[in-house]
Amino acid sequence: MREERYDISGMHCAACSASVEKVTRRLPGVERSDVNLTTGVMTICYDESQVTPEQIVAKVEKAGFGATLQSDEPAAVPQEAADTAEQELRQKKRELITAAVFSVALLYVSMGQMLPFGLPALPLPDIVSMHTHPVNFALLQLLLAIPVLYCGRHFFTGGFKALFHGNPNMDSLVAIGSACSFAYSVVMTFLISDDPHTYVHNLYYESAAVVLTLVSLGKFLESRNMQKTKGAITALMRLAPDTAILAGSGREIPSKDLKTGDRVLVKPGARIPADGIVTGGESSVNEAMLTGESLPVEKEAGSEVIGGSVNLSGVLYVEVTRTGADSTLSRIIRFVEDAQGKKAPISKTADKVAGVFVPTVITIALVCAIAWALAGQPFSFVLRVFTSVLVIACPCALGLATPTAIMVGTGLGARHGILIRSGEILEITHSVDTVVLDKTGTVTQGEPAVTEITALADSQILLETAAAVESVSAHPLAKAITAYTAEHGVAAPRRPESFETLSGRGLRARLDGREVLAGNQRLLEEGSVDLTPLLEQAHRLAAQGETPMFFALDGQLLGLISVADPVKSTSAEAIRQMKAAGIRTVLLTGDSQAAAQHIGALVGVDEVIAQVLPEEKAGVIQKLQSQGRKVMMVGDGINDAPALTQAEVGCAIGSGSDIAIESADIVLMRDDLQDVPRALRLSAKTLRNIKENLFWAFCYNTIGIPIAAGALYLFGGPLLSPMFAGAAMSLSSVCVVGNALRLGRTKL
Structure with a gap:
């Protein structure tokens, strides 16, 4: 089985991701296919003998979406990826501003002379007045609506394409509702000259345009917030410096061109370009972004360093040991990406609902429209209900509830x-x-350290003797003792003239012509050393899992040093x-x-x-x-x-x-x-956030659809306008993403 990741474009809601999953799972040999709406990534596991990447891409494209196979290599140019995302966001912002300007002008023209609550009509030139020049009034609205529809053209291209392929999505709902309102208004425009007083009140250009603008506003805010949820990945990717300085020549080269064995110079304040081992220099290194450890870590010759960490003080010479996809930073990025790309079990419920949600909503909208038509309501009323149900039911919030919380949660953990x-x-x-x-x-x-020292006479003599004889041994217990004596400023007088390692017992050495025994009870008893003063203490330490070591000089017991793996x-x-x-x-x-x-x-x-x-x-x-x-x-x-x-x-x-x-x-x-x-706390907080998101998403649709269908109107209440339906739908998505972002400010 082969597992691959594809970037999927054109998805806007849970129904979109469910559609991609559905069509790819139908391919022969596909064992698993999961699509993450927030990252736009599909992870698919399949049998290479039965299906090819080309067939997978073709299947996704036939469903109305785009698919591109991801490279196995980590993103070597994170800045370019970030710049592309920023450019797309700026383009959305420009189109949103344009649509908003024309929508406000359209609202002024269409609604300015029909203000409620007895408010005075807004001034409008007589040549475009609905009372004196109704045709001009309608044509002006048509001209103002066209730029808004153009700015929201992706709703129509993507929505109808998905609908025709049998995979309707959020764009399909918006496109159907807006297109119906616009087409009906165009027909009314042509009929105005026959009966101006009737048809001039049946124009819904503002509904068609303002719905698109409000939904676009919601999508823009959603996209901007989603950029924040990807902050952990972006921050990690930006850690890798663009260039590195070769130690031999002083030449500056791109970090991605470094090879294992290269020796680089890292100046104070610079980021370390790749994983490696310090071969020269001493410094403090900040590894906080990689390990979460706030305190700087001291580095010297032989110390390992991680690419992306910051050299704070001295100059370091580093020999590169890992580059590219093998580096710690790249593996951490892949780890977090995998976490954000794989679904949690709780999301399966939302996916199942979303898979049938859009077709169900279209059916509900049609049933409601037919029911109101049979009840004798005019076509304008029926159209208003039909459009409102389609727009308010977009399952964006439902699809974003789980993956956004998981993205923020894994980012917070990282x-x-x-x-x-x-x-x-x-x-x-x-x-x-x-x-x-x-x-x-x-x-x-995980490493032995000295835990207890007991000297029968002079502790300084005990430590100096131990430092001298243990300095010639490579045993971990010997290293623990020499590390302790060095840390406490005890210098070995000189190296032993001779020494002998006795397996399983310790060592015998000659120091300044005197015999030194250093080891366990058996060794010193063989040397006829009296251990009685310290034997009980040694047994107590051994029972605690420590290793007591005796030291004797010319047959006289100096004391005991106990070594253990400390808690x-x-x-x-x-x-x-x-x-x-x-x-x-x-x-x-x-x-x-x-x-x-x-x-x-x-x-x-x-x-x-x-x-x-x-x-x-x-x-x-x-x-x-x-x-x-x-x-x-x-x-x-x-x-x-x-x-x-x-x-x-x-x-x-x-x-x-x-x-x-x-x-x-x-x-x-x-x-x-x-x-x-x-x-454990992070998991509990993330799951609670997911449940909050799902509750509000389900609650919103449960309440919103009946209101849009005219439930309140049946009991003398108001009929929901498509414009308010669009605003409510956008607000629900923004609220869900905002609640997920709130998780990112949690203290663990």
């Missing part, structure tokens, strides 16, 4: 370093009731937040039961499951699921991959590594467990 793979994951995350936490690298820091400072608070939200927390680890229980008690988890092999973790998740629990697995995305896949939601924390981004449903770019409750 700004906080929380990358969510799909709308489905964003929706189901809120239902999680159990969070399973891997210990190493998730709850703990992250934010872990306990993150777990407290999850428990406060009613979520059960489980610590899952391969460590001993005693060590796991100690860590579990420190952070306050509800349950500890220890001595579990990596391949057995998925079975633990499965067991919890069999108990009816909705499980989120939080791990490092590498050795926890089976468990991440088995859980309803797999969450990789603190890396943003290749495997994490590929395997997890959610990637937390920061090494902070508190982002897990933030992700």
Whole structure:
């Protein structure tokens, strides 16, 4: 099966996207076809042996829309894409202003002499007065309406094309209503000379024109707001600098021409052009837009840097390790795009309704029109009802309710370093009731560090001796000790004259002619060193999962240094937040039961499951699921991959590594467990926003259609004008998008 993404043009409502889905799903070999109205992207999965991209494009075009296959490469010229969108928006604005000017003039002419509530008529030259020169009055309205219809021509071209192909959409509703009003008015214009007093009152040019203007206004506001919902993607794309400086020659080249192995110079204040490793220089780098981490990160030789981050202070020399589609920035952009392009389950209800909505509305409009005609109402009345029902029922709000909220929600997450793979994951995350936490690298820091020092005599001698002998070892425990001594300003007096690594026990060295033993209880007992003063403490530390290391000089015990993987400072608070939200927390680890229980008690988890092999973790998740629990697995995305896949939601924390981004449903770019409750809150807030949007969209159509059909008129109330119907329809769409944008200002 092959999965591809197509840019779909010409869509304006949920019925449009439903039509594209319907025609493509009918193609042989198509397994899945989902269209996102807000992004204008269709994701289709199909059997290459049964259907080709050309056939897919042809099928979409036959339905009245345009389709273009997306490239696998990330957008290398985001500025050009942004400029194109801006140009389209400016063109819409120009046409809207033109239509508005002519519509206001048309309203002045048509309604100015018929003001309600006893208001005086607005002045109008006698030559175009409806009383003295009715033909001129009608012709002037015709001339004023034509520019408005031209500015709204896409409603007619797209609407009737979709209608003729059997896939009526929002444009079809507007086009039918406006065309009927205009055509009827033209006929009345030709008949005015026969009976001026009757036909002059049956002109509906203002309805035809003003409806188009109001709907265009709604679409313009909608488009402008939709640009804001795409802000996360745009902001990420703008992070990549256009040029890079080659370190050897000082030559400036386009960043897209960089190759792996190139060495670039990054000046203070400049953006790093590609992923790489620092080969020279020291500086602070701001990675906030990529990881959500507000504090600058110190970089030196050997440090990894991410393309798009900002070099704040010193000069850096960087060797490029990843470019183009392989770069962290490109993968993050693709991650967010995928999330915004995939539908949430809740949107399926709206899609099913939208798929039959427009044909149903046309049927309702025809039935209402026939019913009023049979009731003896004049044709002008019938036309007014018919047009109002068509216009007010446009399902824009319904189609925008879910995807706009998902776009804003995933964008909000991206700004906080929380990358969510799909709308489905964003929706189901809120239902999680159990969070399973891997210990190493998730709850703990993932690297050994010195946690306790006990010296029998002089602690300075203990630390200097430890620094000297451990400096020759590459063991992780030795590195932890040397890092601690360096951090605390303890300098090794000199390197040992000789040393011997004793597997599973430690090492023996000669320092200034004296024998040093550094290792576990077994090694020092072999050297006849008396450990009695520290043995009880060593057993206590070992029971907590720590590794106590003894140091002796010429057979005399100097002291003990304990090394462990320390708990992250934010872990306990993150777990407290999850428990406060009613979520059960489980610590899952391969460590001993005693060590796991100690860590579990420190952070306050509800349950500890220890001595579990990596391949057995998925079975633990499965067991919890069999108990009816909705499980989120939080791990490092590498050795926890089976468990991440088995859980309803797999969450990789603190890396943003290749495997994490590929395997997890959610990637937390920061090494902070508190982002897990933030992700849970984001999901709940997004789902609530979707439900609010759907409620108002359904509520609007449920109330609006009967009013437009004349329900109030039956009981002595007013008859809805097509102009007010157009305004109400536009307002509903703007309200839905506005409510989704409100989500973007939420604090997580």
